[in-house]
Amino acid sequence: MSRFFTQDHEWVDVDGDVGTVGISEYAQSQLGDVVFVEVPEAGKQLTKGADAAVVESVKAASDVYSPVSGTVIEGNAALADDSSLVNSDAEAAGWFFKLTLSDPSELDSLMDEAAYAAFVEGL
Amino acid sequence: MSINQSGWRPTAPEQGKGNVPASVTGNKALMLEEALIFEIGDSHTTGVDFATAPARAATSKLGALARKAPIGLPGLSEPETVRHYTRLSRQNYGIDLGFFPLGSCTMKHNPRLNEKMARLPGFSDVHPLQPVDTVQGALEVIHQLAHWLVTLTGMTSVAMSPKAGAHGELCGVLAIRAALEAKGEGHRKIILVPESAHGTNPATAAFAGYSVEDIPATAEGRVDTAALKARLGPDVAGVMITNPNTCGLFERDMREISDAVHAAGGFVYCDGANFNAIVGRVRPGDLGIDAMHINLHKTFSTPHGGGGPGSGPVVFSAALTPYAPLPFVEKQDGQFVLVEEETAGEHHAGSFGRMVAFHGQMGMFTRALTYILSHGADGLRQVSEDAVLNANYILRSLDDTLDAPFGPSGPCMHEALFSDSGLAEGFSTIDVAKGLIDEGFHPMTMYFPLVVHGAMLVEPTETESKAALDQFIAALRSVAERAKAGDPSLKTAPHFAPRARLDETLAARKPVLVWKDPAPLAQAAE
Numbered sequence: 001m002s003r004f005f006t007q008d009h010e011w012v013d014v015d016g017d018v019g020t021v022g023i024s025e026y027a028q029s030q031l032g033d034v035v036f037v038e039v040p041e042a043g044k045q046l047t048k049g050a051d052a053a054v055v056e057s058v059k060a061a062s063d064v065y066s067p068v069s070g071t072v073i074e075g076n077a078a079l080a081d082d083s084s085l086v087n088s089d090a091e092a093a094g095w096f097f098k099l100t101l102s103d104p105s106e107l108d109s110l111m112d113e114a115a116y117a118a119f120v121e122g123l
Numbered sequence: 124m125s126i127n128q129s130g131w132r133p134t135a136p137e138q139g140k141g142n143v144p145a146s147v148t149g150n151k152a153l154m155l156e157e158a159l160i161f162e163i164g165d166s167h168t169t170g171v172d173f174a175t176a177p178a179r180a181a182t183s184k185l186g187a188l189a190r191k192a193p194i195g196l197p198g199l200s201e202p203e204t205v206r207h208y209t210r211l212s213r214q215n216y217g218i219d220l221g222f223f224p225l226g227s228c229t230m231k232h233n234p235r236l237n238e239k240m241a242r243l244p245g246f247s248d249v250h251p252l253q254p255v256d257t258v259q260g261a262l263e264v265i266h267q268l269a270h271w272l273v274t275l276t277g278m279t280s281v282a283m284s285p286k287a288g289a290h291g292e293l294c295g296v297l298a299i300r301a302a303l304e305a306k307g308e309g310h311r312k313i314i315l316v317p318e319s320a321h322g323t324n325p326a327t328a329a330f331a332g333y334s335v336e337d338i339p340a341t342a343e344g345r346v347d348t349a350a351l352k353a354r355l356g357p358d359v360a361g362v363m364i365t366n367p368n369t370c371g372l373f374e375r376d377m378r379e380i381s382d383a384v385h386a387a388g389g390f391v392y393c394d395g396a397n398f399n400a401i402v403g404r405v406r407p408g409d410l411g412i413d414a415m416h417i418n419l420h421k422t423f424s425t426p427h428g429g430g431g432p433g434s435g436p437v438v439f440s441a442a443l444t445p446y447a448p449l450p451f452v453e454k455q456d457g458q459f460v461l462v463e464e465e466t467a468g469e470h471h472a473g474s475f476g477r478m479v480a481f482h483g484q485m486g487m488f489t490r491a492l493t494y495i496l497s498h499g500a501d502g503l504r505q506v507s508e509d510a511v512l513n514a515n516y517i518l519r520s521l522d523d524t525l526d527a528p529f530g531p532s533g534p535c536m537h538e539a540l541f542s543d544s545g546l547a548e549g550f551s552t553i554d555v556a557k558g559l560i561d562e563g564f565h566p567m568t569m570y571f572p573l574v575v576h577g578a579m580l581v582e583p584t585e586t587e588s589k590a591a592l593d594q595f596i597a598a599l600r601s602v603a604e605r606a607k608a609g610d611p612s613l614k615t616a617p618h619f620a621p622r623a624r625l626d627e628t629l630a631a632r633k634p635v636l637v638w639k640d641p642a643p644l645a646q647a648a649e
Contacts, residue, residue, distance in 0.1 A: 035631035058627045059570045083632065 004067065004107055005116035011091060012067040014107060019068055022095040023055065023086065026120045031057040034086040039075030039097050046070060046099060048106050053096045055086065068106045070099035154621065157210045161638050164199035195640065214621060216565050218426065222591055226538045226568035226580025227321070227369060229399050229421035231510075236497055237424055237490035246489045251481035255461055261485060262459035266452045268492040269436075272417060275503070276395075277406030278438035282447045284483040288396050291416025291435030292327040292363070294448060294478050298414055298439060299361050299390040300331060301446035301475035308388065311360035317346040318574045319368035321394045333360060340574050344370035344529035344540075348380055355387035365394035366410075367401065367536035369572035370529050371514065371580070381411025390414070390443065398422045399584070400511055400537035403504030413440040419484075423491035434487035445473040450482060509585035510537045513592060517581055520596045524603045528575050537584070543577025547609030552577040557616040557624055558602035564595060 001015045009027035013020040028034065036056040046052050046066040053064040053075075075097045079085060086094040101107075111119060149156035183189055199207065217223070223230035241247060245260050255262060269281045282298075285291040296314070303311050314328035317338040325335040338351045346364065362384055366374040374380070381391045393407055395415040399422040407415050419434040420426055427433070439447050449471070450463045460466070461482070467474060498506060511534070518539035522530045526544035529535070543552045556566035556579075568580040581599075583592055605613050615624055 033628035033631075035628060058631060060573060 003113060004110035005113070005119075006065070006067045006110055007119065008065050010064060010067045011116075012107075012110070014101065014104070017101045017104065018073065018098060019070065019101050020095050020098045021052070021064075021067060023064060023090055024116070024120075025090045028087050028090040028094070031055065031062065031086075032059045033057055034083045037076075037079040037083045037086060037096070039077075039079060040072045042072050042074050044072040046072060048103075055096075064096060066099070067110060068099070068101050069103050070101045073098040073100060154213075155210050156621070157207065157214070159638055160197045160199070160207055161195075161640065163207065164197050164203055166198050168198040168200050168203070170199065170201045170204060221563065221565070222583075222587060222595055223565045224567045224581045224583055224595065225565065226371075226540070226582040227396065227571070228426060228568070229397075229418070229537070229582060229584055230426045231399070231421075231424055231584035232586035233425045233490075234494065234497065237493045240493040241486045241489040243489075246485060249485065255459065259459050262452050262461065264492050265482065265485075265488050266454060266459055268488050268495070269452065271492070271495050272436055272438055275402060275406070276398075276415065276417070276438045277408030278412075278415070279408075279441045280439045280444040280447055280451075282437045282439070282478070283451065283488070284448060284477070284479045284481075285416065285435040285437055286479060286484055287433035288321075288394075288416055288418045288421075288435045289323040289327060290433075290478065291418075291437045292323060292392070292394065293331060294435075294437045295392045295414035295416060295439075295443075296327055296331040296333070296361075296363075297475050298437075298443045298446040298448070299392065301473065302390065302443055303360055305446070305473060311358055311389070313359045314392075315351060315354055315359060315362040317351070317362075317364060317368070319344065319346060319370050319372075319374075319572060320363055320365040321369060321396060322571070324363040324365065324392075324394055328363060338362075340370070343532040344368070344372050344574070345374055345532075346376065346380065348376045348383075351380060352383045355383060355389065357388065359384075359387060359389045361390035361392055361413075363392040363394060365397065366407075367397045369580070370574065371535040371538040371540050372529060372532060373401070373536055377410040377412075385411065395438075396421060397537060400507055402507045403500065404507050407438070408440065413443050414438070419487045419491040423494040425487065425490050432484055432487065434484040434491070436483070445471070446475050447471075448476055448478050449474050450477070452482075506585050507537075510583075511535075513583040513585060513587060514539050514581070516589075516592055517583055517596060520592075521599060521603070524600050524607075525579070538580055538582040540572075540575060541579040541581070542575045543579070546577075546603075546606045550606045550609060550613065552579055554613045554616065555579065555599075555602050555606050558605065558613050559598060560617040561619045562598035562602065564598055 001013055003011055003013050005011050005024060009024045011022055011024050034055055034057045038054040040046065040052050046069060048067065048069045049065050051063045052066040055062050055064055076095050079094070079096070088094070218230050218232060246264065249258050249261050265283055269283055272281045273279070282294055285294045303309055312334055313336055314333040315336050315338050316325045316328065318340045328335050336354065338354065339347045341347050345368065351362065362380070364374060364377070364380065366377055368374055384391050390413040391411060393412040393415040395407065395417045398417055402422055414437055416435040416437045419436065420432070449467055450461050453460055453462050462471065495503065514537050515534050518527055518530065518535050521539070521541065525541040527540065528542050529540060546555070552569045556569050559566050569578065571578055571580060602613070612618070617624065
């Protein structure tokens with residue numbers, strides 16, 4: 001399994017043709033306390049870079065973009081009850097949705113952990 | 124008094140510090156501690172004492188609709204009710220009480236003359252369905268104001284009916300959509316919105332059925348013109364630009380942007396919420412804009428919290444005028460008439476429809492026209508000059524203490540923008556804002572625009588004196604210095620407000636919206 005990041009601070013874990021998407025630790029620290037999350041429903045078709053989810057913090061509401069194209073398998077229902085998971089565990093339990101990748105070659109344009117760390121350092 | 128257990132107020136004011144004991148009542152001198160209306164009064168009190176109705180043999184026909192339990196009205200006498208709401212009103216903060224530097228909101232003084240005029244019976248007591256020959260004066264106000272708006276903006280026509288800024292945005296975008304469909308170009312489905320635009324712009328475009336694409340801002344805080352031009356094409360319906368933008372800067376490339384958008388077959392919408400900064404100086408029509416709303420309640424006084432509802436007339440270019448909504452006021456043979464569906468006929472057949480049932484916010488029309496006439500053309504020019512001067516005075520007085528990200532871009536327009544860069548570790552804009560409350564100021568707009576980290580957007584407007592600005596600058600400087608030095612007391616500010624810092628996260632995650640009676644009793648007044 002390998003993890004990729006976007007410049008918009010989403011991460012995607014890829015296992016076979018299934019990707020799990022969330023927002024990065026850096027993103028949650030910038031958002032502040034998350035109070036609401038809207039995740040996509042199963043079956044929704046997403047294209048790379050399209051609006052996939054919404055995350056609302058005490059400071060702002062932001063769109064979460066899909067890092068890759070594919071079909072949503074499930075949204076993280078746990079976030080509806082406890083949006084603070086995004087703050088406490090952004091890169092594991094605070095995942096947003098899982099999808100079936102339609103074009104794994106899109107991953108080539110994303111950053112690995114080291115490249116993303118350097119990218120955040122430069123912000 | 125029963126204790127509120129609904130979690131409404133988690134914190135109490137700090138009292139009893141030093142040698143002075145806290146008051147028994149919780150009141151601080153004449154600043155009174157006020158309970159919720161459900162917590163005062165009792166079940167035996169009513170405002171009006173009706174005699175008990177005699178028992179009658181009539182049977183209820185309500186059936187299953189009959190009420191089964193008391194509805195829980197509070198039981199208060201008239202003086203208790205009057206005092207309750209008067210006390211609450213004293214805890215409110217508005218422009219009549221003090222400086223209100225909310226950026227983007229144009230919280231200027233609302234002249235009392237406006238109110239006097241708006242209350243004249245001929246304007247305040249008219250009905251929208253009255254015969255037009257009985258409301259000639261009111262229609263003349265709308266007609267005259269429309270003429271001023273068209274003249275000040277250098278546009279062709281104006282739709283007076285939209286009732287707020289965002290409502291005006293929708294009106295403008297619907298006109299763009301109607302114009303495109305009339306040209307057989309309904310396939311254009313994308314509206315470009317720069318990062319420096321108002322947050323309502325992308326929402327409006329989406330509501331009107333368009334997909335929104337962001338255009339980045341340059342390092343100096345203006346639209347990236349090259350990026351915008353590169354994105355133009357046969358799928359783009361138009362752009363929505365806020366000018367002056369939310370970074371407080373004038374979009375200098377506006378004419379160039381408009382020409383490029385028109386050349387690509389699109390239309391230019393301008394968010395005119397910040398018209399206050401350029402009124403009398405710049406005519407948006409000269410910048411190639413096709414539609415722009417004007418917040419009467421900002422540029423021409425009466426901001427929110429200052430007396431009236433919103434009103435967002437939209438001015439149109441010649442290209443969009445045929446599609447403007449109904450109704451509008453025209454002068455025919457010395458009479459003012461309302462042009463509506465029945466009378467529009469062929470000379471306005473392209474109208475996309477109607478934004479509201481009637482004619483718009485009559486009260487705001489009267490206030491805005493009063494403001495315009497009492498200032499005159501030269502006075503309006505002075506308004507924008509002074510608004511810009513005041514904002515620059517704040518920007519340059521504080522840019523040694525606070526980070527002004529676009530300070531190097533030159534003078535600002537009507538609002539000064541700072542970031543949280545340079546504050547101590549763990550301190551953010553929220554701490555500065557809460558510290559300002561202790562100093563007796565309503566905080567500035569926070570965390571907006573999003574292009575600036577921890578944004579603080581200060582809009583002083585032209586109605587503040589230099590003495591008032593100096594006092595605010597001294598207060599903000601003091602609070603900012605505490606935040607830079609990491610003063611821990613700032614993290615728990617405000618300390619002197621009726622309530623200490625509220626837990627906004629808990630309030631948003633688990634809002635308590637309904638008061639629950641801790642010990643339900645038989646209720647009064649029923």
